[in-house]
Each structure stands twice: as C-alpha cells, then as structure tokens.
Amino acid sequence: MSLFDKFKKGLNLSSSNLSSGIKNIFSKKKIDQTILSQFEDFLISADVGVETANELKKEFEKLKIDKSLTDSKEVIKILAKKISNILSPFEKDLLSLNSSKPTIIIVSGVNGVGKTTTIGKLGKFYKDNKKSLVFGAADTFRAAAIEQLELWSNKINVNIIKSDTGSDPASVAYKTATYAKEKNIDVALIDTAGRMQNKKNLMDEYKKIFNVLKKIDQNFPNETILVLDATTGQNALNQVEEFTKIHNVTGLIITKLDSTAKGGIVLAICKKYKLPILAVGMGENETDLHPFNAEYFAKGLLQLN
Ligand SMILES: Nc1nc2c(ncn2[C@@H]2O[C@H](COP(=O)(O)OP(=O)(O)OP(=O)(O)O)[C@@H](O)[C@H]2O)c(=O)[nH]1
Ligand SMILES: [Mg+2]
Numbered sequence: 001m002s003l004f005d006k007f008k009k010g011l012n013l014s015s016s017n018l019s020s021g022i023k024n025i026f027s028k029k030k031i032d033q034t035i036l037s038q039f040e041d042f043l044i045s046a047d048v049g050v051e052t053a054n055e056l057k058k059e060f061e062k063l064k065i066d067k068s069l070t071d072s073k074e075v076i077k078i079l080a081k082k083i084s085n086i087l088s089p090f091e092k093d094l095l096s097l098n099s100s101k102p103t104i105i106i107v108s109g110v111n112g113v114g115k116t117t118t119i120g121k122l123g124k125f126y127k128d129n130k131k132s133l134v135f136g137a138a139d140t141f142r143a144a145a146i147e148q149l150e151l152w153s154n155k156i157n158v159n160i161i162k163s164d165t166g167s168d169p170a171s172v173a174y175k176t177a178t179y180a181k182e183k184n185i186d187v188a189l190i191d192t193a194g195r196m197q198n199k200k201n202l203m204d205e206y207k208k209i210f211n212v213l214k215k216i217d218q219n220f221p222n223e224t225i226l227v228l229d230a231t232t233g234q235n236a237l238n239q240v241e242e243f244t245k246i247h248n249v250t251g252l253i254i255t256k257l258d259s260t261a262k263g264g265i266v267l268a269i270c271k272k273y274k275l276p277i278l279a280v281g282m283g284e285n286e287t288d289l290h291p292f293n294a295e296y297f298a299k300g301l302l303q304l305n
Contacts, residue, residue, distance in 0.1 A: 006290055007300035010282025014263030018046055019076060019303045026072035036060060046261075047233050049268030056082060080298045086267060087294035092251055092276035094122070094291055095129060097187075097223050102180035104188045104213060104220045106173070108206070108247065109227035110239055111195040114255035114281055116145065118227050119189045120152030121281065121289035126187050127156055134183070136176025136190035137162035138169040138209065149191050156286060169193065170208040177216050190221070199242070206247045223250045225278060228269070231260040240273045255281030258288070263301055 001009070008015070021042050029035055036057050043053035059082055060075075097103055105122075107115050119135060126133050135153050139145040143165040153160040161176040173190050180188040192209070194202070213220035226249045228236040236254075243249055252275050257263050270277070277292040299305075 003290060003293065004296045004299070006282065007280075007293065007296040008303070010258045010280070010288075010290070011263050011297070011300040013259065013261045014046075014257070015301050015303045017261040018264070018301055021046065022076055022079070022302075023072045026075045031060070043264070046264040047268060048264035049271055052086065052267045052271045055086075076302050076304065080302045080304050083267065083301065084295045084298035087270055087277075087297060090270045090275070090277050091292050091294050092278050094125060094278050097251075097278070098126075098131060100219065100222060102177070102185050102188055103222045104177050104180065104190065104217075105223045105225060106190050106192060106206075106209065106221045106247075107225050107227060108192050108243060108249075109194050109229075111193070113194075113227045113229040113232075113239075115139075115194065115227045116148045116152070116191055117284065118225075118253055118255060118279075118281060118289065119149065119191050120156065121286055122189055122279070123152060123158050124156050124286040125279075125289060127158065131186040132184075133158045134176060134180050134185050134188045135160040136172055136188060138172040138176070139191045139193040140165055140167050140169050140172060141193040141195060145191070145193070168208075169205060170212045173209045174212040174216070177213050177220055181216060199246070203246045210247065224248055225251050225253055226275075227253050227255060230254050230257045230262055230265055233260075233262040233265055234268075236265055237268060237272060240269060240275070244273070249275055251276045251278040253277070253279045253281065253289075258282040266297065 025038050040053045040057040044050055107119055109115050123133055135149055135158055137146045137149045146162050150160055161179055163172050176188050176190055224247055226243050254266055257280050279289050280292055282288050
C-alpha cells in the first residue's frame with residue numbers, strides 16, 4: 001500500500017464525515033453568503049477550529065463564484081489544496097531529527113494518548129532506516145508501563161534501559177542518555193509518565209529529567225515530542241497549551257486518527273500553536289505510524305485520489 005493509500009485508509013472516519021457534509025452543502029446550489037456560512041459552521045463542527053474555518057470561508061469568498069464552483073467535487077479539490085497549503089509549513093522529517101549523535105528524544109503527553117506505542121513505532125521506523133537505537137523506560141509510575149515498553153523492545157529488537165517501578169524517572173533518563181553516548185547510538189527514545197497528581201509535580205518531574213540530561217550534554221534532550229490523541233478533539237488543544245508551559249515542545253505526533261472523525265483537529269492545532277508535526281498514528285501496529293505529509297493528509301481528509 002502506498003503512503004497516500006495509508007493516509008486515505010487511516011483518515012476514513014474523518015473523511016466520510018467531511019466529504020459528505022461538504023457535498024450536502026454545495027450540491028446544486030449557487031454559492032452565496034448563506035452557503036458560505038453553512039460551510040464555515042460545518043468546518044467548525046468538523047474540529048478545524050474557528051480561525052481556520054473563517055480563513056477557508058474567506059478564501060472561497062475571494063474566488064470567482066461561477067457556475068463551476070457549484071460542483072461540489074470542484075469545491076472539494078480547491079479545499080484540499082488550501083488545507084494542504086495551510087499544513088505544509090508544519091511538515092517535519094523524522095530523519096532530520098537525528099542531526100547529532102546521539103539524538104536524545106523525550107516523548108511526553110497525558111496518559112493514554114499513545115506515548116509508549118508511538119515509541120515502539122518510532123523505533124521500528126528508525127530501525128528500518130538503519131539507525132541504532134535505545135529505549136529508556138522513564139515512565140516508572142506503574143509496572144505495566146515498563147513491561148509494555150519491554151514488549152516493544154523485544155518485538156523490534158531494541159535495547160531498553162529500565163529500573164524498578166517507583167524509581168526516579170530522571171535517573172532512568174540519565175542512564176539512557178549515558179548509554180547512548182557511550183555506545184555511539186543514533187537515537188534514544190525516552191518514555192515518560194505524563195500523569196501526576198498535579199501540574200506542579202509534573203513540571204518538577206520534567207525539570208529534573210531535563211536537568212540531569214543537560215549535565216551530560218547542554219543540547220540534551222535534542223527533541224521533546226508531545227503526543228496528542230486526535231480522538232480527544234478540542235481537548236488536544238488544551239494539552240498543547242499545558243505542556244508548552246511545562247517544557248519546550250519541539251514537535252508533535254498525533255495518534256489514533258484511524259479511530260476518530262475529528263481529524264480536522266490537526267488544522268486547529270497547526271493554526272494555533274505552529275508546531276511541527278513529525279508523524280501521525282493511524283493504527284496500533286508497528287507499521288501504523290507515518291511521516292506527516294500535508295498533501296496526503298489534505299487529500300485523505302477529503303477522499304480525493
Ligand atoms: N487505533 C489506534 N490506537 C492507538 C494508536 N496509538 C496508540 N493506540 C492505542 O492507545 C492505547 C494507549 O496507548 P499507550 O501507548 O499505552 O499510551 P500511553 O500514552 O503510553 O499511556 P500511559 O502509559 O498509560 O500514559 C493502546 O491501546 C494503543 O494500542 C493509533 O494510532 N491508533
Ligand atoms: Mg505508556
């Protein structure tokens with residue numbers, strides 16, 4: 001299956017919602033202000049965000065509204081192009097992250113968004129691209145978290161640095177980065193808990209992880225990826241808001257796009273936070289993480305070929 005086909009398949013729930021809605025609005029009606037307002041409202045309901053919906057509506061207002069535009073297929077094509085243009089500045093190549101050796105990557109996000117699974121999939125991606133790897137199980141909050149990462153490490157044959165449940169996450173992060181440096185490893189992926197009694201604790205925890213890593217190298221961690229669960233829709237925006245206060249976020253990975261009709265949220269996130277998107281998760285398997293591609297995403301979202 002081509003990468004584009006994977007996007008089409010992965011975005012199926014979102015795209016059937018979007019394309020049928022748009023077809024309904026534009027079918028055989030001449031485009032006027034009422035139609036454009038309906039279009040804007042529909043885009044907002046599809047989670048693209050108020051600002052982006054308004055921008056897209058204005059783009060259509062600017063276009064010469066002639067007969068051909070009453071063809072919903074034409075509208076969808078134009079819309080896909082515009083969405084692709086909005087998203088393309090936020091494409092960031094996963095391989096470009098590995099510009100220094102080792103590249104230490106912290107993976108953060110609230111519980112359940114898919115951090116550990118994403119680390120497994122990223123591991124597979126980097127292995128397939130001939131990079132040497134190590135995992136760090138710095139989510140020491142519960143035993144199952146360490147076991148889950150261990151399962152992935154066995155599955156794709158990657159070394160893992162771990163400690164006992166309840167032990168200091170910063171110490172695991174430190175050991176992982178030291179190991180990566182000593183063994184001359186390309187990429188270290190460090191899992192974190194993202195669950196604390198309160199924000200202050202969470203902030204202190206990350207601060208400690210960052211501080212110990214900087215003792216090894218001022219540039220560590222080289223990347224801090226925030227994982228967001230697309231099924232949470234608008235809530236994902238709140239998570240970016242909160243985490244950017246807690247630590248520097250260098251890129252996003254958006255998961256579970258395969259199990260939601262809220263794929264439009266990606267536009268809202270880009271518009272508001274202007275953070276690069278490294279990859280999108282479209283399933284639970286190791287091969288279900290794909291480099292983010294704005295054109296494929298936009299076309300996939302609108303069921304275009
Ligand atoms: N459908 C789908 N499921 C996903 C995707 N990514 C992760 N999941 C599932 O989401 C659930 C939670 O994933 P985890 O990787 O455990 O999430 P986490 O953020 O590490 O969770 P905690 O460690 O509990 O904080 C699992 O059942 C995963 O299989 C995805 O892209 N698509
Ligand atoms: Mg986890």
